[in-house]
Amino acid sequence: MSLLELKNLQVTYGSGARAVPAVRGVDLTLAAGQKLGIAGESGCGKSTLALALLRLLPASAQLSGEILLDGEDILSMRWGRLRAVRWAGASIVFQGAMHSLNAVHRIGDQIAEPILLHQKATPAVARKKVGELLQQVGLPVARADAYPHELSGGQRQRVMIAMALACAPRLIVADEPTTALDVMIQAQILRLIEQLVAEQDISLLMISHDLAVLADTCDRLAVMYAGRIVEEGPARTVYDSAQHPYGRALSDAFPRIGDIGSRRAPRGLPGDPPDPAALPTGCTFHPRCPVALDICTDADPELVSAGDTHQAACVHVGAAVEKQL
Numbered sequence: 001m002s003l004l005e006l007k008n009l010q011v012t013y014g015s016g017a018r019a020v021p022a023v024r025g026v027d028l029t030l031a032a033g034q035k036l037g038i039a040g041e042s043g044c045g046k047s048t049l050a051l052a053l054l055r056l057l058p059a060s061a062q063l064s065g066e067i068l069l070d071g072e073d074i075l076s077m078r079w080g081r082l083r084a085v086r087w088a089g090a091s092i093v094f095q096g097a098m099h100s101l102n103a104v105h106r107i108g109d110q111i112a113e114p115i116l117l118h119q120k121a122t123p124a125v126a127r128k129k130v131g132e133l134l135q136q137v138g139l140p141v142a143r144a145d146a147y148p149h150e151l152s153g154g155q156r157q158r159v160m161i162a163m164a165l166a167c168a169p170r171l172i173v174a175d176e177p178t179t180a181l182d183v184m185i186q187a188q189i190l191r192l193i194e195q196l197v198a199e200q201d202i203s204l205l206m207i208s209h210d211l212a213v214l215a216d217t218c219d220r221l222a223v224m225y226a227g228r229i230v231e232e233g234p235a236r237t238v239y240d241s242a243q244h245p246y247g248r249a250l251s252d253a254f255p256r257i258g259d260i261g262s263r264r265a266p267r268g269l270p271g272d273p274p275d276p277a278a279l280p281t282g283c284t285f286h287p288r289c290p291v292a293l294d295i296c297t298d299a300d301p302e303l304v305s306a307g308d309t310h311q312a313a314c315v316h317v318g319a320a321v322e323k324q325l
């Protein structure tokens with residue numbers, strides 16, 4: 001059975017004329033032990049999707065569809081059960097640890113909090129567990145007494161990872177976990193996440209605008225545009241030979257390791273993502289698409305097979321399209 005299954009997930013902020021459909025009918029599956037990356041530009045609905053998974057969205061967000069974690073629907077779960085699932089079933093590592101950590105509490109106390117609350121541990125047991133967690137994320141045990149401002153950005157992100165691991169979750173959702181860090185530290189944090197999820201057999205859902213980072217870390221990749229998944233498949237296949245023109249544009253937008261020093265420069269994608277409150281007709285990517293046809297203004301294509309366990313939502317899929325981007 002899949003660990004996580006999203007079925008026709010829809011998230012809309014507000015209602016009536018001001019409704020913002022941020023996630024529009026997402027179907028996704030994550031097997032136990034798998035690492036799935038979700039890529040897309042700012043505003044495509046990635047963070048909304050991540051927050052929806054644990055019902056952490058503001059009250060203005062209306063959700064429909066199903067979010068099955070180990071077969072249990074998070075959306076219809078009672079509050080008490082949801083509290084138990086948060087941290088122990090799934091936990092989230094947010095971007096920008098400085099904003100997520102409480103500035104006035106020592107980091108050891110913050111890591112201990114979910115252990116005390118959800119595992120009903122004694123303070124002594126929680127303190128011992130905090131020490132183990134700090135060691136696992138590569139921080140000296142003595143750092144438990146530090147306040148967030150006494151740590152570097154990379155160290156704070158390690159603390160966030162320790163907190164996410166605190167109740168031994170089956171799934172970690174990492175929303176742009178390295179975006180605020182410099183490149184060297186980014187690489188260290190990504191390797192740390194990879195190592196820990198492998199050692200502890202945790203599934204990973206990682207969200208980023210950077211397809212190269214996701215391709216390097218994840219087994220599978222889903223590309224999101226204007227609230228929908230437009231391409232999904234094995235990570236290397238999607239990164240190296242994306243079938244959706246947006247997937248190709250995204251993979252061309254970031255340098256590949258082998259291209260550094262070569263003449264193949266990353267290419268930006270002209271134009272901006274659409275305003276979710278005023279989406280174009282037909283395929284929402286057509287105004288920016290270099291291979292758009294007349295029919296693309298009418299029909300919004302469904303995901304269709306683009307190869308072995310690879311799908312894309314484009315009228316060109318199945319037809320030979322020259323790489324024109």
Ligand SMILES: Nc1ncnc2c1ncn2[C@@H]1O[C@H](COP(=O)(O)OP(=O)(O)OP(=O)(O)O)[C@@H](O)[C@H]1O
Binds near residue numbers: 040042043044
């Ligand atoms: N609380 C909210 N109320 C209304 N609209 C919102 C709210 N939060 C997000 N949105 C809108 O929903 C859409 C998706 O936003 P979301 O933050 O999920 O995108 P994202 O891909 O994660 O972008 P980023 O990487 O910039 O966070 C955007 O158009 C955004 O303006």
